Amino acid sequence: MRTFICTVLFIGILSNTIAQNTTDMKDFDPAFAHIVYFWFKDPANVKDKTHFEVSLKKFLSTSKYAKTNFIGTPPKATRDVVDGTFTYSLIVTFESAEAQQSYQEEDVHLVFIEECKHLWDKVLVYDSNGIK
Known part of the structure; x- marks a missing residue:
C-alpha cells in the first residue's frame, strides 16, 4: 500500500511539473540571445534588489x-573560470536582431532603465545570433 501511495504522489508531482512547463513557458527562440550582467553599487542591499526584481519582472511580462x-544571480563559484562578481544576470531571447532592436526602444524597457539605473555600477551586454 505504501508503494502505491508513493507512486501516485510521484505521478501527480511529475504530471503537474510537465503541465506547468508546457503551459507557462514560451518556446526558447535560438535566433537571437541578449545576455545582460548587472553589478550593483550596493549588492547587499535587499531593498534595492527587491525594487530591481519587481521592475524587471513587470517590464519583461x-x-x-x-x-x-531568465533572471539569475551568481552561484557559489567552484571553478576559476566562473565569474561570480555580478549581482544579477538576464538572458532574453528574440526571433531576430530586429526584434531585439525594437525591444531596446520599447517604452516599457526605457521605463525599467529609468527606474533602476541608479542601482547599478556597471552593466555588460553580450548579444549573439544563433547558428543555423
Whole structure:
C-alpha cells in the first residue's frame, strides 16, 4: 500500500511539473540571445534588489518582443573560470536582431532603465545570433 501511495504522489508531482512547463513557458527562440550582467553599487542591499526584481519582472511580462527570459544571480563559484562578481544576470531571447532592436526602444524597457539605473555600477551586454 505504501508503494502505491508513493507512486501516485510521484505521478501527480511529475504530471503537474510537465503541465506547468508546457503551459507557462514560451518556446526558447535560438535566433537571437541578449545576455545582460548587472553589478550593483550596493549588492547587499535587499531593498534595492527587491525594487530591481519587481521592475524587471513587470517590464519583461509586458514586452512585445521578448520571447523567453531568465533572471539569475551568481552561484557559489567552484571553478576559476566562473565569474561570480555580478549581482544579477538576464538572458532574453528574440526571433531576430530586429526584434531585439525594437525591444531596446520599447517604452516599457526605457521605463525599467529609468527606474533602476541608479542601482547599478556597471552593466555588460553580450548579444549573439544563433547558428543555423
